[in-house]
Amino acid sequence: MNFDIDALLGIGWPAREAWPSGWEAVVDAHPGARPARVTEQHRSGYVVAEAIDDAQSAESLPEWQRPRCEPTSRAAVGDWVLVEGEPGKLRIVALLPRISVIKRAAAGEHYKQQLIAANVDTAFVVTGLDADFNVRRIERYLLLLKGGGVQPVVVLTKQDIADDAPGAVAALAMLAEQDIPVRSVNARDADSVAALHPWLGPGQTVVLVGSSGAGKSTLTNTLLGRSRMKTAAVRESDARGRHTTTHRALIAMPQGACLIDTPGMRELKPTGEEQLDEAAFADIEALAAQCRFRDCRHENEPGCALREAVRRGELDPGRFANYLKLRDELTAAAQVLEARQAKPAEARKVQKRPSPRRGADDDDDEYDQYE
Numbered sequence: 390m391n392f393d394i395d396a397l398l399g400i401g402w403p404a405r406e407a408w409p410s411g412w413e414a415v416v417d418a419h420p421g422a423r424p425a426r427v428t429e430q431h432r433s434g435y436v437v438a439e440a441i442d443d444a445q446s447a448e449s450l451p452e453w454q455r456p457r458c459e460p461t462s463r464a465a466v467g468d469w470v471l472v473e474g475e476p477g478k479l480r481i482v483a484l485l486p487r488i489s490v491i492k493r494a495a496a497g498e499h500y501k502q503q504l505i506a507a508n509v510d511t512a513f514v515v516t517g518l519d520a521d522f523n524v525r526r527i528e529r530y531l532l533l534l535k536g537g538g539v540q541p542v543v544v545l546t547k548q549d550i551a552d553d554a555p556g557a558v559a560a561l562a563m564l565a566e567q568d569i570p571v572r573s574v575n576a577r578d579a580d581s582v583a584a585l586h587p588w589l590g591p592g593q594t595v596v597l598v599g600s601s602g603a604g605k606s607t608l609t610n611t612l613l614g615r616s617r618m619k620t621a622a623v624r625e626s627d628a629r630g631r632h633t634t635t636h637r638a639l640i641a642m643p644q645g646a647c648l649i650d651t652p653g654m655r656e657l658k659p660t661g662e663e664q665l666d667e668a669a670f671a672d673i674e675a676l677a678a679q680c681r682f683r684d685c686r687h688e689n690e691p692g693c694a695l696r697e698a699v700r701r702g703e704l705d706p707g708r709f710a711n712y713l714k715l716r717d718e719l720t721a722a723a724q725v726l727e728a729r730q731a732k733p734a735e736a737r738k739v740q741k742r743p744s745p746r747r748g749a750d751d752d753d754d755e756y757d758q759y760e
């Protein structure tokens with residue numbers, strides 16, 4: 390295939406050895422096509438880039454528009470696709486295999502997976518050092534991210550207005566011990582956010598996740614050096630944001646990386662494919678090996694090392710309770726997933742989505758509308 394590798398490197402084209410096997414076969418099957426990266430996803434189609442600062446709308450593959458198409462088999466922001474056609478008239482003809490993917494179970498009653506971003510190296514879990522700060526929510530994010538093969542970094546914003554930034558960092562000591570970096574910054578200040586430059590080198594792709602109002606777009610703008618994303622003040626009473634960002638966007642950064650800003654997420658449900666032992670609970674998993682029963686559920690069994698550690702004050706009861714809660718959610722989701730995989734796709738009932746309340750360009754898969 391004939392394509393401009395230098396232009397693609399500017400938007401994060403991976404090294405040859407990083408690609409999953411089979412990608413060359415997809416490329417060879419489309420000799421007239423060229424690679425592009427999905428930078429925005431909308432109801433009506435995609436925006437893709439073939440180089441830095443490029444933005445072209447592209448028609449999606451017809452099969453992705455069918456209601457029965459699994460959301461995970463359609464392209465998401467960060468994906469590499471093959472396109473054909475003249476600029477302005479691009480058509481996506483194939484999706485290249487993913488190197489990594491971040492997903493969650495979508496909000497709502499029915500089980501449905503939702504992609505947050507694809508081909509990401511690092512995820513910044515953005516949390517404000519105001520009423521947004523919540524260790525349990527951070528642990529939940531880490532469970533989802535670790536499952537996707539992505540390096541998490543906890544980014545605490547609003548350091549400049551925080552009452553107790555050192556206390557918050559101390560509350561996350563367990564994470565730092567598990568090699569999950571924690572940084573606190575003033576997202577409005579360029580010198581302060583330079584603490585994040587180590588993850589923003591050329592070839593890297595970083596996604597920002599976190600609740601609405603946490604400062605994801607503020608951070609994007611400061612790192613970029615100009616006001617590209619809209620930002621808005623949070624509600625004074627409880628520091629909650631107003632869902633200012635409504636779709637995901639991939640932006641090439643002056644530091645060399647590509648950054649994906651996302652809309653704030655309210656609900657984060659595991660898909661059932663995550664592994665607790667890979668998540669941010671290595672300390673608890675290690676301790677659980679000392680329970681008297683190998684299959685200890687850490688509920689009422691005698692000789693439970695975890696409950697004993699809580700009793701002795703060596704394990705934070707909130708952290709322990711969150712571990713059990715996430716474990717149970719994970720088990721339940723894994724069962725639903727298994728049952729679905731056992732059934733042929735045609736037999737599955739197509740779930741009707743609530744009708745969108747936002748503009749026609751927005752994909753209601755994109756963000757929470759259940760607030």
Ligand SMILES: Nc1nc2c(ncn2[C@@H]2O[C@H](COP(=O)(O)OP(=O)(O)OP(=O)(O)O)[C@@H](O)[C@H]2O)c(=O)[nH]1
Pocket residue numbers: 546547548549550574575576577599600601602603604605606607608619620621622623630631632633634635651652653654
């Ligand atoms: N003082 C201070 N304000 C901040 C900081 N980070 C964000 N803010 C403010 O917090 C508010 C919300 O920031 P946004 O960047 O819009 O938040 P967001 O995470 O993008 O929110 P959504 O797009 O709704 O998901 C804005 O008023 C920002 O100026 C910070 O580090 N310090």
Ligand SMILES: [Mg+2]
Pocket residue numbers: 605606607618619620633634650651652653
């Ligand atoms: Mg935003």
Ligand SMILES: [Zn+2]
Pocket residue numbers: 677680681685686687688690692693694695696
């Ligand atoms: Zn136990």
